[in-house]
Amino acid sequence: xxxxxxxxxxxxxxxxxxxxxxxxxxxxxxxxxxxxxxxxxxxxxxxxxxxxxxxxxxxxxxxxxxxxxxxxxxxxxxxxxxxxxxxxxxxxxxxx
Amino acid sequence: xxxxxxxxxxxxxxxxxxxxxxxxxxxxxxxxxxxxxxxxxxxxxxxxxxxxxxxxxxxxxxxxxxxxxxxxxxxxxxxxxxxxxxxxxxxxxxxxxxxxxxxxxxxxxxxxxxxxxxxxxxxxxxxxxxxxxxxxxxxxxxxxxxxxxxxxxxxxxxxxxxxxxxxx
Numbered sequence: 294x295x296x297x298x299x300x301x302x303x304x305x306x307x308x309x310x311x312x313x314x315x316x317x318x319x320x321x322x323x324x325x326x327x328x329x330x331x332x333x334x335x336x337x338x339x340x341x342x343x344x345x346x347x348x349x350x351x352x353x354x355x356x357x358x359x360x361x362x363x364x365x366x367x368x369x370x371x372x373x374x375x376x377x378x379x380x381x382x383x384x385x386x387x388x389x
Numbered sequence: 390x391x392x393x394x395x396x397x398x399x400x401x402x403x404x405x406x407x408x409x410x411x412x413x414x415x416x417x418x419x420x421x422x423x424x425x426x427x428x429x430x431x432x433x434x435x436x437x438x439x440x441x442x443x444x445x446x447x448x449x450x451x452x453x454x455x456x457x458x459x460x461x462x463x464x465x466x467x468x469x470x471x472x473x474x475x476x477x478x479x480x481x482x483x484x485x486x487x488x489x490x491x492x493x494x495x496x497x498x499x500x501x502x503x504x505x506x507x508x509x510x511x512x513x514x515x516x517x518x519x520x521x522x523x524x525x526x527x528x529x530x531x532x533x534x535x536x537x538x539x540x541x542x543x544x545x546x547x548x549x550x551x552x553x554x555x556x557x
Contacts, residue, residue: 300471301478308482316490331497335490366403367410367475374414381444382422385437 306346307368313339405465409472412452417476420445 313335321332423441430438455463 297470297474300474304475304478305482305485308479309486310482312483312486312490316486320490320494327497328494331493334493338489367406367472368479370407370410370472371414371476371479374411374416375418376414378415378418378422378445381419382426382441385441386426386434389433389437 303346303350304368306342306349307365310339310342310346313342403468405468406472406475409452409464409468410476412448413472413476416445416449416452417480419448 317332317335317337317339319332320335321329324332419441423438423443423445425438427435427438427442452464452469456466456469
């Protein structure tokens with residue numbers, strides 16, 4: 294597998310896990326009964342996803358060749374840029 | 390270019406990834422929201438949408454210029470490629486996660502409160518009877534209220550009018 298494809302797979306896994314953990318925490322906290330159980334299931338899926346990422350990259354698996362820490366830095370930058378973009382959008386809409 | 394050796398982890402962080410991905414995140418988010426607003430908005434909102442699209446094109450264009458056209462280049466071409474791949478892959482991963490969460494929540498019967506509701510009581514309910522009971526209760530309250538609050542004030546004008554009429 295090419296390095297670019299490995300990087301894309303790695304970041305896909307990280308993005309998926311972040312959303313599953315975040316949404317799972319929200320659903321488990323604010324939901325009740327079945328919704329709460331679904332939230333715990335999301336958290337479990339996110340944890341398994343993170344464990345798989347750890348096994349493949351940090352622990353020296355198939356994705357070890359990718360500069361994982363720099364990629365995480367890239368994700369953090371992407372998040373920050375997206376948040377700034379959304380803030381610009383909201384300010385433009387509210388001020389109009 | 391913008392690397393920092395971390396003594397704690399023993400790792401040289403390449404902050405150019407952060408800058409590149411930040412610009413990609415800013416550009417793509419602004420472009421997406423601008424396209425959305427320009428398509429669905431009207432009047433002033435639509436103009437804002439076009440403005441956001443222009444801003445996004447400027448951000449992405451300057452980033453491309455500083456990577457491939459400017460001499461000497463400010464940003465590394467490899468960082469540009471890796472940053473783009475990282476940003477797009479992470480966004481696709483997050484979108485997939487959101488889709489899975491929403492799909493499961495829609496499939497799971499999450500309306501828990503209806504289970505606590507005793508529907509048999511509602512089926513046996515006679516609405517006409519309940520309405521009559523309510524009307525009776527309201528009428529009784531009105532009567533009771535009039536008697537309790539009757540201090541003669543309501544009758545006073547009529548009495549005064551009669552008295553006035555007699556005097557004339």
